[in-house]
Amino acid sequence: MxxxxxxxxxxxxxxxxxxxxxxxxxxxxxxxxxxxxxxxxxxxxxxxxxxxxxxxxxxxxxxxxxxxxxxxxxxxxxxxxxxxxxxxxxxxxxxxxxxxxxxxxxxxxxxxxxxxxxxxxxxxxxxxxxxxxxxxxxxxxxxxxxxxxxxxxxxxxxxxxxxxxxxxxxxxxxxxxxxxxxxxxxxxxxxxxxxxxxxxxxxxxxxxxxxxxxxxxxxxxxxxxxxxxxxxxxxxxxxxxxxxxxxxxxxxxxxxxxxxxxxxxxxxxxxxxxxxxxxxxxxxxxxxxxxxxLLENEEKKSILSKRISVRKFRKKVVTKEKIMRILKYAMASPSAGNSREWEFIVITEDAAKEKISQMSPYAVPAKNASVLIIPCLRKEKEWIDKQGNSWWVQNMAICSYGVLLAAKEEDLDGVWLGFYPDEMRVKLLAEYLKCENVLLPFSVIALGYRDGEALEKDRYDSDIVHFFSVSEKHCSS
Missing domain, CATH: 2.70.98.10 (Beta-galactosidase; Chain A, domain 5)
Known part of the structure; x- marks a missing residue:
């Protein structure tokens, strides 16, 4: 046996x-x-x-x-x-x-x-x-x-x-x-x-x-x-x-x-x-x-269930070592054709964070975050498949989510601040970062130690899950 x-x-x-x-x-x-x-x-x-x-x-x-x-x-x-x-x-x-x-x-x-x-x-x-x-x-x-x-x-x-x-x-x-x-x-x-x-x-x-x-x-x-x-x-x-x-x-x-x-x-x-x-x-x-x-208890401990959008942060330092570990995790994200078109700009100076917080009506949390991580497309590395399709937006999106999950792994919270595809926001940010000729900023991710309690939400909705059946030729819940 x-x-x-x-x-x-x-x-x-x-x-x-x-x-x-x-x-x-x-x-x-x-x-x-x-x-x-x-x-x-x-x-x-x-x-x-x-x-x-x-x-x-x-x-x-x-x-x-x-x-x-x-x-x-x-x-x-x-x-x-x-x-x-x-x-x-x-x-x-x-x-x-x-x-x-x-x-x-x-x-x-x-x-x-x-x-x-x-x-x-x-x-x-x-x-x-x-x-x-x-x-x-x-x-x-x-x-x-x-x-x-x-x-x-x-x-x-x-x-x-x-x-x-x-x-x-x-x-x-x-x-x-x-x-x-x-x-x-x-x-x-x-x-x-x-x-x-x-x-x-x-x-x-x-x-x-x-x-x-x-x-x-x-x-x-x-x-x-x-x-x-x-x-x-x-x-x-x-x-x-x-x-x-x-x-x-x-x-x-x-x-x-x-x-x-x-x-x-x-x-x-x-x-x-x-x-x-x-x-x-x-x-x-x-x-x-x-x-x-036991399964429910494991779910509650999961980083995936704990990750929520947090917009208020304590005035605590996020160390460089934490930032580098977050970026290491983020760089493990999948990308179309393994193109890895991303580069990252890290902002820790208060003056820069305040300036970026003014570039979008939704970017206010950037001001009080401990660190901003900005995933960018390296323009010369943009990958085009055989059908002429570019997949950089998908690549940057999953990479941005990787940053948020990696931050939670490091006991930090954060929020994804959208810049792309708003042309004006992207232009303002690229010019400020002096990278407009080589990098295209995709998002700004504000990270830090959250200030106050944040309620974790169960957002699962079985009504929007559909199992497709070839024999029945339709999707069913």
Missing amino acids: YIIQNEYLELIVSEIGAEICSLRNKMDDLQYIWQGDPKYWSDHSPLLFPAIGDWKDNKYVIDGKEYEMPCHGFGRLEKFEIHCKDTEMICTLHSNKEIQTIYPFDFSLTIVYSLDRNILHVEQFINNESEKEMPYSIGEHIGFCVPLFKGEVYEDYYLEFEKEETANRYPLLNGRTIGKPVPCLMQTKRIPLHSEMFANGAWNFKGLSSQRVCLASEKNQHKIIIDFPGFSHFSIWSVPNASYICIEPCNGIAASEEEGYDPYQKKGIHVLKPGHSEIVTYSVTLLSPKVDA
Whole structure:
């Protein structure tokens, strides 16, 4: 067993199948992964590779030779090489002579698990190292505990997709073969869970609009969110009266009745060209009141949330060392074509600050600031792309914001005083700075130690956020 952890999560993975055996929320000391009662199901979260479910009669034919394909493939049964570093775990399986007796391809499969606060990221790299096309499927079979707490029942829980779904279900016949589709979801986001819903096997879907699903309860505030972009199929499964549910985003599906033994023609199969690779990713996000509180506390400590416009400053010195660190951060800002067209003029003399404060009705805060930083375009360095576009305004804007963030990093506050594109303001400032022939002043950033309290504001507005969907051909909130 191999372990990685951070402040929020602890992940335990077995070298056999690179299987997730434990995912624990450390804030609540809560286990989310089914712990494998043989009475119902002895696994935890087996990796499905290179098959999803059964292939027809568990066999296939390549170049006239018949091969056996175990249910859900062999990846879950093989020993992976595992290396851990900090909050990342890399698990690798290489083809070998034994594997090639059932799967005649040279390949490597690498699973990368990484923790990002309350999120488990999973990246899967499939590489075809053989000289012929390689058919494969890959998928997840993650068993989550349901219910999570004593006193709850299975029926307290539900699955909720991010979008309304109208979809057929592909039933399993005799627990092996995919049957013809039957109506299931009708303009709904939610699937209520009940203990007998899987009496006839897994619920299998194809081509859902959603790429995110949430497992939640009516009785508690804990949520498990799975993001699965790019997966073509989605299944859920359990055993009647067992206290878990498997959530299974997959690229592939079990064999149907009419399928033959040619793996290249199998429904849902991926065919990887020689020397090519594919990457499949998903994530698991764990939410709870304690996790939410810790995330909110981190947000409050963030420089990004603390940065606000401050126009009144105390009469305190901002040292040259601080100014140089601010400019070092600012110079790390991105720029189109890596043109780095900027130069900086630094003003600390009171007479100059007072003069600049008079060049715009909005520049009054410059008078009492400890320092003014003026990002300028070096005219001779203006970068023009192949289409004849100039991007210096965008470059200066992001650089100016970089100055403000860097100042906050140094426990300073400030305000962006706009000069460009007002031609008169720019002209007055350039002439005063005696730089009009070589530099074009873009903005004046007044910095210092703020005088008095300033209220931090939460300006997030979900109404102005739109997620575009190619399938729906429009943006939605």
